Amino acid sequence: MIFWRGHTNLPDLINPIDYASLLFEHCSFLPSSIFVFQIFICIFVGMTIENIVNIRTEEEFASVALELFRYQAERCAPYRDYIALLGIDPAEVKRVEDIPFLPIEIFKSHDVYCGEGEPEIVFTSSNTGGTVASRHIMQSLATYRMAFTHAFEEFYGATEKWSIYGLLPNYLEREGSSLVYMVDELIRKAGSGGFYLNDYERLIADIEADPKPKILLGVSYALWDLAEQYAPKLKDTVVMETGGMKGRRKELAKSELHKILCDGFGVEKIHSEYGMAELTSQAYSSGDGIFCTPRWMRLLVRDVNDPFDHSPAGARGGIDIIDLANLSSCAFIQTQDIGRRYADGSFSIEGRIAGSDIRGCNLLVHNLL
Secondary structure (H helix, E strand, O other): OHHHHHHOOOOOOHHHHHHHHHHHHHHOOOOOOOHHHHHHHHHHHHHOOOHHHOOOOHHHHHHHHHHHHHHHHHOOOOOOOOOHHHHHOOOHHHHHHOOOOEEHHHHOOOOOOOOOOOOOEEEEOEEEHHHHOOOEEEHHHHHHHHHHHHHHHHHOOOHHOEEEEOOHHHHHHHOHHHHHHHHHHHHHHHHHHHEEEOOHHHHHHHHHOOOOOEEEEEHHHHHHHHHHHHHHOOOEEEEEOOOOOOOOOOOOOOOHHHHHHHHHHHHOOOOEEOOOOOOOOEEOHHHHHHHEEEEEOOEEEEEEOEEEEEEEOOOEEEEEEEEOOOOOOOOEEEEEEEEEEEOOOOOEEEEEEOOHHHOHHHHHHHHOO
């Protein structure tokens, strides 16, 4: 095994994922612990965040997804136990569509972690409504920074060309927010903008005086408050909502909320960011609630009555997410969101699954809990 760890001179004209497969095919001398070798090879050449964010093709995505699945099925204890309850042999999973997705509520009750050594940080969910907060244990902040920076710049170009204004009062009032960390780092890289709590007049004045293109990124209720109380007509500004009234105002349909914000801010479209504490990456919408994922992230839609049956494009159902940047936790997450995935890979979110509507995996989850 020492030989493989030191063999770093990969041919220039071969994809490292293909190189791993080539090595694996020709290693007939290996003992029966071939699964361990397969795990090692995928860490060595395929599963670095640099390789993840540079995925270009569906073939590369599928190769890395399957290797990461086998690694996490072995190393992430809650995921391993869940797969065992399902009666699935990881070695028999040959297609991305057949990878089992870990119910997101497991992040509330278990340490979903497969990193080496102590984690660098633990992010937590906003714990709306007094429920137990989810915990996302991350081995490396550098991994998170690279993932969210590449995702942002894939859709908006170089961070430095923007001024970024964060209107995230409820997130700033607590510790452990991955969203606050992300926006703070983007503001630092942009070199202009800043965080604002409830000082709306100073926020408006600073935006109006700023000559750079601007992004005003805020939680839904705070943007609604700003639009309703001041109705500032913003110039050269992208308004981006991060979702959630957080119990501060009544819930509205996205189309209704976006109309209020468009009218209040004098913009044509409202952009959106889709992320959660349990993810490392984010999807973005440039309007009309249609989201696109970065290249290393995919979304599938499942039948809410059969969580192991994925639906065709256009069908409505529960959202399953593959985030390959979740290297030290679990990259395959069954969320409680409802939405649709379209033929081009884009998607929309239509709400949450009510507790009484969750079917199929409840008994398995309770056994794991």
